[in-house]
Amino acid sequence: MEKILPIAQLGAPVIRAIARPVTDLGAKETQEFIDELMLTCNDAKGMGISAPQVYRSERIFIMSSQPNERYPHAPMMKPIAVIEPEIIWHSQEMEKDWDGCLSLPGLRALVPRYREIEVSYMNREGEQVKAKYEGFIARLFQHEYDHLNGKVFIDRVESTLDVVMEREYQRMMMEKV
Ligand code: ZN
Numbered sequence: 001m002e003k004i005l006p007i008a009q010l011g012a013p014v015i016r017a018i019a020r021p022v023t024d025l026g027a028k029e030t031q032e033f034i035d036e037l038m039l040t041c042n043d044a045k046g047m048g049i050s051a052p053q054v055y056r057s058e059r060i061f062i063m064s065s066q067p068n069e070r071y072p073h074a075p076m077m078k079p080i081a082v083i084e085p086e087i088i089w090h091s092q093e094m095e096k097d098w099d100g101c102l103s104l105p106g107l108r109a110l111v112p113r114y115r116e117i118e119v120s121y122m123n124r125e126g127e128q129v130k131a132k133y134e135g136f137i138a139r140l141f142q143h144e145y146d147h148l149n150g151k152v153f154i155d156r157v158e159s160t161l162d163v164v165m166e167r168e169y170q171r172m173m174m175e176k177v
Contacts, residue, residue, distance in 0.1 A: 002032070005040045005054035010104050010152060012055070019050075019057045019148040022083050025126050034081045034124050037062050041079070045070050046102045048140050050147035053103050059084050061144035065137060070100065072173070075136055085121035085145055088130075090114035095135075096162075098169070099143055099153035108169040110162040111153050113142045 008014055024030055033056065041049040041062045047070075050061035064079035065071075091114050099111040116134040119141060123129050133141055143153060157163055164172070 002035050002039050004043045005036055007040065007044060007049075007102050008053050008055050014052050014055050014057055015103055015147075015152065016150040017052065017057050018150055019052050019059045022058050022060060025083060025122065025124070031124065034060065038064065038079050038081070044102050047071055047074055048144045049102060050144050052147050059148050061085070061147065063137070063140055063144065065140060077137065081124040082141075082144070083122040083124065085119055085141070085148070087117050087119050087142070087145060089118035091116040095139075096158075097139060099139070100166070101143070101153055104152060104154065106166045107154070108164050108166055109153055109157045111156045112158060113139045113156070117141060
């Protein structure tokens with residue numbers, strides 16, 4: 001039975017740990033875990049979630065971009081499992097835009113990230129994939145990739161003035177429309 005997993009919050013040691021390599025991707029248990037991670041991401045209305053965020057220190061994350069009330073302008077993308085990812089190239093250009101995180105609920109911040117990246121990873125079938133992302137999806141990938149290395153988005157802010165509370169962020173977005 002698939003279940004929704006509890007989400008670790010900042011302060012849990014697993015959020016700050018370097019995640020371990022995936023040793024048995026083909027195992028039924030690992031595949032079920034990936035399904036549960038996807039279910040948990042969807043239930044929490046996240047755009048992505050990493051294994052450490054559900055107390056499992058392994059180099060796996062989900063990207064699942066679709067517009068919802070937390071991210072009304074997110075692009076549509078079929079949810080994918082990303083295993084053992086690497087960023088193999090990035091643009092010099094960085095862009096500051098909003099990050100949020102299921103492990104730091106209530107906070108948003110303007111975070112500088114590479115505008116374009118080239119990545120390689122394994123899909124859940126164990127096949128090597130190469131991809132190029134830009135903008136929102138590139139940002140999402142870099143955010144989730146950071147989780148595998150014990151980093152969270154507030155580590156990357158240029159100034160504490162770029163950190164805001166969710167409620168004020170929502171108010172700001174409402175006024176923009
Ligand atoms: Zn996060």
